[in-house]
Amino acid sequence: MTFGDYIRERREALKVADRRYSVRQVAQRIGVEPAYLSKIERNEVAPPSEAKIRALAEELGEDADVLLAMAGKVSSDLQEIIRKRPKLFAELIRELKSMPDHAILRIAREVRDGEW
Amino acid sequence: MIELLHDQLTFRFPEVHEKAFCHIEFQRTLRIPDDNQPYPLPPGLGQFPLSHVDDYADRLPASWRKHGGVFIPMYQSEALWINFSGDYHSGYPFAIKVAAGKINAVSGQPWSNELDPDSQDYVVIPGQPWLDGFNVTEDYIRQFIAMPLGEGFTAEEQITGEGEYGGLQIIVYPMKYEEYIERFEKPALDSPPLEEDLLLMDMPAFCRKSEGPPVEMGLAPGGLMRQKIVEDEFGLDVWDQENGLRCFIHLANSEQYRAITGHRPPHTPPSAKQYTDAGLPWFDYYDDQPALAGSVALGKLTSLAAMTIQKGKSLLGDNQPVEPKIIKQVRRGKTVRDGDF
Numbered sequence: 001m002t003f004g005d006y007i008r009e010r011r012e013a014l015k016v017a018d019r020r021y022s023v024r025q026v027a028q029r030i031g032v033e034p035a036y037l038s039k040i041e042r043n044e045v046a047p048p049s050e051a052k053i054r055a056l057a058e059e060l061g062e063d064a065d066v067l068l069a070m071a072g073k074v075s076s077d078l079q080e081i082i083r084k085r086p087k088l089f090a091e092l093i094r095e096l097k098s099m100p101d102h103a104i105l106r107i108a109r110e111v112r113d114g115e116w
Numbered sequence: 117m118i119e120l121l122h123d124q125l126t127f128r129f130p131e132v133h134e135k136a137f138c139h140i141e142f143q144r145t146l147r148i149p150d151d152n153q154p155y156p157l158p159p160g161l162g163q164f165p166l167s168h169v170d171d172y173a174d175r176l177p178a179s180w181r182k183h184g185g186v187f188i189p190m191y192q193s194e195a196l197w198i199n200f201s202g203d204y205h206s207g208y209p210f211a212i213k214v215a216a217g218k219i220n221a222v223s224g225q226p227w228s229n230e231l232d233p234d235s236q237d238y239v240v241i242p243g244q245p246w247l248d249g250f251n252v253t254e255d256y257i258r259q260f261i262a263m264p265l266g267e268g269f270t271a272e273e274q275i276t277g278e279g280e281y282g283g284l285q286i287i288v289y290p291m292k293y294e295e296y297i298e299r300f301e302k303p304a305l306d307s308p309p310l311e312e313d314l315l316l317m318d319m320p321a322f323c324r325k326s327e328g329p330p331v332e333m334g335l336a337p338g339g340l341m342r343q344k345i346v347e348d349e350f351g352l353d354v355w356d357q358e359n360g361l362r363c364f365i366h367l368a369n370s371e372q373y374r375a376i377t378g379h380r381p382p383h384t385p386p387s388a389k390q391y392t393d394a395g396l397p398w399f400d401y402y403d404d405q406p407a408l409a410g411s412v413a414l415g416k417l418t419s420l421a422a423m424t425i426q427k428g429k430s431l432l433g434d435n436q437p438v439e440p441k442i443i444k445q446v447r448r449g450k451t452v453r454d455g456d457f
Contacts, residue, residue, distance in 0.1 A: 111118040111125065112170055113362055114184030116218070116281065 003070045008041035010060045030055040047071035118361050120186060123163040127210075127288040127361050135206035136290040138241060140198060142166070142188055142365070145248075146385045147195040148259055148339035150421035151437050155341050157248065157399040157446075161385050164188040164196065167377060169366065175376045177332075183283075185364035189373030189381035190262035190333055193420070193432065197248040197260065198284075200241040208296060211348070211355040213238040214247055215285040216260065216335035217272025222251045222345055224275065224413030229287055229362065231355060236348050236408055238289075243346040243405055250337050250417065253410030255344045258337035261420050262367055268427075270334030274417050282334035287362035295354040333367035337417045342400065344407035387434035398440035402447050 001009075015021035027037040030052060039045045047053065053071055057064040068075050074082075082089045096104055119126045129136040143160040166186045173181050180187070190196065202208055211231055213220065218227035223237035231238055239247055249257035250271055263269040265279030273279045291299075370381040392398075421432045 111120050111168065111186055111363055112184040113118070114182050114364065116183045116285065116364055 001070075002043050003047045003067070003072075004041045004043040006067075006070055007056060007060070010062060011041070014060065026056075026059055030059055047073070050076060118363055120166055120168060123166045125166065125186070125363060127363075129290045129356075129359055129361070132290045132293050132356055132359050133208065133296055135203055135208045136210075136296075138200065138202040138208070138210050138212075138288065140200055140212075140286065140288075142284075143197045143199050143246075144382060144385055145195050145197055146388050146391050147193060147261060147434065148341055149388055149435050149437050150259075150339035150419050150432060151435065152340060152419075153437060154256060155339060155388075155398070155438075156440055156443050157341065157343065157401060158195070158197075158388070159391070159396065159399065160197070160199070162382065164190070165379070165382070166365075172376050179332075180366050183364040183366070185366065187283075187366035187368045187373075189370045190367045191370045191381070191384055192262060192264060192333075194262050194370075194385065195248075195259050195338060196262070197246055199246050200239070200244065202242060207242050207300065209291045209350065209354075210241050211238045211289045211291075212241060212244075213285075213287045216250070217265075217270055217276075217279070217283065218281045218285055219271050219275050220411075221247065221249070221260075221271075221414075222408065222411065224250075224271075224411035224415075226276070227285060229360060230357060231289065231352060233352055236345075238348070239345060240348045240350065243349065243403075245401070246343075247345075248341055248343050250414045251345045251408065251411050252337065252340075252415045252417065254407050255342060256410065257341050257343045257345075258414075258417065258419060259339050259341055260335045261338035262333045263336040263420065264369070265332045265334045269336040269420055269423055271337055271414070271417055272334050275413060279332075279334060282332040283367050284335065284365040285362065286365065287360050289355045289357055289360045291350070291354050292356040295350070299350075333369060335367075336420045336423075337414070338420050340419075344405075346403070347406040347408050349405065388438045389434065389436050392438040392440055395442065397442040397444045399444050399446050402445060 011021050011026055023038050024034045027034040032048065032052060040048060050068065050073055053067050053073070054064045057067045065075060117128050119128065124139050124141045126137055126139050142164040144162050144164055145158045145160060148155040148158055166188055169176060169180050169185055169187060198214065200212065213231065215221060215227050220227065220237050222239065223232065223235060225237060249259040252258045265273065265282045268274070270279060270282070272281060368376060373381045418426065421435055424432045
């Protein structure tokens, strides 16, 4: 499923229960022309900027990182993290590629130390 | 990094050595009678369930979110002991500081991240397989007992006059890489690591071998128990204080634990009398390592039962003296402080 298809499907699903999710109103709320959002949904233009994708994610109750990935983008904060240690993160991500979710979660679930 | 898996904290230091990791868990146990008679070691009755603070952040007080770490459910006047274990093969040594309400459980001093250079304020594993309470005098501790903050029973309140933190605090330091290599991995060692030490590190979790906020709980000193704090045989300089990992363990009132997590806390443990009458074993741990002296500050603490009387409250329940009939000897590397009940 393309980025455009997914956005359209999610928006239409929300519109069934709430008419505020029309193309026109959603476009207004995220600050783009309705015609532009319509073209995005029909895959006639490339996905919008990171800022607009984040606004769409917020609007539709979706995960911004997932929408960015569907749009072929990596969020700017992740890019910044990778740029600082490109070799380490490239190796790490390649190694994690085939690991099951539970194994990755285990790596990610570090107990956080706070301020005390 | 610190991982939480199967109700056990794993402190891992891959930047120091691949074998530098140890496990810490919190064991449920019965409360020994608080009658100034020394008791042997009570059993382990299973691990306390551990949860990430971050998983329930919206239901916990701001102070818990700030402290981070994990939380466990405890009933009022329930006891716990801390089990330390590590890698069976490597026996990698660690210095571990333990505090309750940010009062050091070995020295009685206020919390600091660093190891005290003048007086040992930490335990060393694998020599110290567990810690059951406050180091009140040489060879004896007073059992860790959960009590609500604000009533003056906890060690923190008795020493500082305030119940600000509660909970348990732990920081773990691995042995320095070069010290470990020198002592344990150098070929043809004159004295290889003791097999017994290594066995001791492999103890299973469940037994002892050889705002609308939740009510914050702290640890009070309970009954007297024979347990030594083993002297550091390596010396302060071997510990890698550049690479410490610390964790705040919050104690959630059991009733409110259910409201926070939706899970039932474990059942209340049996009383010392019920356990003893059922003919179940207590334990005595023997080794010939020198013991640390008790802490003067901790030695002055008033025990839970004594303070209950001082405060004119009704007597502490389930506090009848018992005479343990079966006492199993636990030696370094030998079995058994088994906690089935």
